[in-house]
Amino acid sequence: MSELRFTLADVAGVRLAVSPVNETVMSIWAMASPVHHPVHLPWIDRARVTLRRPEVAGRVRPLLELARPRSWLPDFLTPAARPNVEMAEQLEQIAATPPAVVVQDLLATTPRLPLSPFGLALLADPRGLLPQLVDAVRVWYDEAIAPDWPRMRALLDADVSYRAAQLAEGGAGRFFEQLHPSLRWLGDRVVSDDPFERDFDLRGRGLTLNPTLFTGHQVLWNLLEDSLPAGAYPVRAVGTLWEATAPPPGDSLARVVGPGRAALLHLLETATTTTDLARLTAMSAGGVSQHLAALHAAGLVSRSRQGRHVLYRNTDAARVLVRASRGGDSIG
Structure with a gap:
């Protein structure tokens, strides 16, 4: 601990x-x-x-x-x-x-x-x-x-956006306890259920937290005196990382909204930028932007700002359509 x-x-x-x-x-x-x-x-x-x-x-x-x-x-x-x-x-x-x-x-x-x-x-x-x-x-x-990296980065950026909202809405205590099941907030400290047995005073240097794809099930710490304090925690939704980036042949969602917009909706289960969507789909950035504008106007995509980036993500209505499409149900 x-x-x-x-x-x-x-x-x-x-x-x-x-x-x-x-x-x-x-x-x-x-x-x-x-x-x-x-x-x-x-x-x-x-x-x-x-x-x-x-x-x-x-x-x-x-x-x-x-x-x-x-x-x-x-x-x-x-x-x-x-x-x-x-x-x-x-x-x-x-x-x-x-x-x-x-x-x-x-x-x-x-x-x-x-x-x-x-x-x-x-x-x-x-x-x-x-x-x-x-x-x-x-x-x-x-x-x-x-x-x-574009696919990896999109998932990691989406997690950062999600966690930043948690920190802003719930404060540090709630944030750390939601970050990982092994962490507890005790008012002036984080207790981590791990095998490392470190007792570390941050001493006003702050703490950088990095979502990572490859940590498995633990939070890993950089806690030596000459290191800037940091922690690496498992990213959310890692199981979606290697899913197909295009709708399958005969996808019913593609028949309703078109193959380009369907491809974007299949990717937007996690928040993603226009640039990363263009890389993942091989569309032009302008084409992605036009599709996103139409999907946003239809209430199928939401957008939020994270630093210099605008992140797009499926709304609840879009998630219903994507799940139905993947399950083989007709939606059109």
């Missing part, structure tokens, strides 16, 4: 953000242990093919050795993410980690498993070998994550 102690400044400093590097690093767990991540089997099959390519396997090896199943990750490898951060910025942050912090974070992982050969080498020469690790993360993102 872990405890995170909050000041008023920490409560005010709770932030939600999507971390591309978290998904890249933690995806190794899913690929190495598919039995524990069955929802990701479509991605795992593709990722394993990618990893069999010699030019990928050799460069990714440092990451594979640090992100082993059942191992703890060094905090510097999953830094706290600010809102709208891009992968390149996070890679620069990892590359700039002071050697003393690399050593400290590596040693903090050893109670669970001893360091791998690359981990031991990095411990001995953090300045010389850290660039190899950064390159490994970059290559794995480019080869295995980037092709599916």
